[in-house]
Each structure stands twice: as C-alpha cells, then as structure tokens.
Amino acid sequence: MKMLFKSLFAATSLVTISLSMTTRAEMVRPQAVNQVDIQKYGGKWYEISHLPMYFQRKCIANITAQYSVNADQTIGVLNSCRTANDEMVSSEGVAYPQNRGNSKLKVSFLPKGLRWIPFTKGHYWVLRVDPEYKVALVGGPSNKYLWILSREPQLDEATYQSYINTAKDYGYDVTKLIKLPH
Structure with a gap:
C-alpha cells in the first residue's frame, strides 16, 4: 500500500510539473525588442x-x-x-x-x-x-x-x-x- 501511494504521488507530481511547464510555455506572449534604429x-x-x-x-x-x-x-x-x-x-x-x-x-x-x-x-x-x-x-x-x-x-x-x-x-x-x- 505504501509503495502504491509513493508511485501515485510520483506520477501525480510528474503530471503536475508537466502541466505547469506547458502552461508557462503557452503563456509566453510575443515581445517586441526594446529598440529599433x-x-x-x-x-x-x-x-x-x-x-x-x-x-x-x-x-x-x-x-x-x-x-x-x-x-x-x-x-x-x-x-x-x-x-x-x-x-x-x-x-x-x-x-x-x-x-x-x-x-x-x-x-x-x-x-x-x-x-x-x-x-x-x-x-x-x-x-x-x-x-x-x-x-x-x-x-x-x-x-x-x-x-x-x-x-x-x-x-x-x-x-x-x-x-x-x-x-x-x-x-x-x-x-x-x-x-x-x-
């Protein structure tokens, strides 16, 4: 039971980290450079x-x-x-x-x-x-x-x-x- 809980916790953590990274990547908006001559x-x-x-x-x-x-x-x-x-x-x-x-x-x-x-x-x-x-x-x-x-x-x-x-x-x-x- 303890091993199942650890495996579930690890899997949930990986999914959460993966989703948060995807969300961060999707939130990147185009940014203009600071200066153009x-x-x-x-x-x-x-x-x-x-x-x-x-x-x-x-x-x-x-x-x-x-x-x-x-x-x-x-x-x-x-x-x-x-x-x-x-x-x-x-x-x-x-x-x-x-x-x-x-x-x-x-x-x-x-x-x-x-x-x-x-x-x-x-x-x-x-x-x-x-x-x-x-x-x-x-x-x-x-x-x-x-x-x-x-x-x-x-x-x-x-x-x-x-x-x-x-x-x-x-x-x-x-x-x-x-x-x-x-």
Missing part, C-alpha cells in the same frame, strides 16, 4: 516566409517590403509581390511608432484621408532583429501574424531555423509558415 531598419526587405493571411492570398513569389523614414518619423511602407498572372502588385501604407524604441508600430494601408479611422491599423512588432539589420522577425501581440524578413532574397538554413525557433518560443505555429520563391 528606424534609419537602419529602412530600406528593402525580402519576405522569406509568413503565416497565411487574407491580404497575401494572391501572392505567389517575390514578396518584398520597402520602408522609408518620413520627416515626421512615421515610416512609409510599400509591400509588393508577384501574382499568378505574372503581375506585380503593391500596397502603400504608413507605420506609426507606438513606443519610444520604435519596435512597436501600427500600420495602415487605407487611403491617406481615411487613416484617422479607429481600429483600422494592424500591429507590426519587431520581435527580433540581428545587430546588422540583415534579418528580422515581425509579428504582433497575438500569434496571428508572422513574417521572417531578410535583406537578401535567400536566407541560409541555420539562420532561418534560429528565427523559426524564436517564433516557436513565442507560441507561433510555425508548421503553417508559407515560404515563397524569389
């Missing part, structure tokens, strides 16, 4: 992969983002991609810094005169960026959106996996990532 962040980025989303549904290749710093410290955004009919399409927007470190932005792709409308801006958080601003992981406060960006159209597998692991640590379902050619 928006001058260094500006320029052309190639999308290496992204989570599926409605507004990228027609893109089949060559997805890029071009960022430029405006005089008022907002960031001009020009997203482009190639569609199935071999057409290059683009969408122009503006990003508004939401913190002093410029790592949390809100982006609007509405026409200029409509950007004041509440709840029409999407989150754009820089979750990780290498010191030389060559690779970035971008998401938001939820696990709904995710992009891996690079200054080059190709990214070596070790670096890519490192950024995938960061995304996993933040609770993203990286099995759903879409990787399109350049």
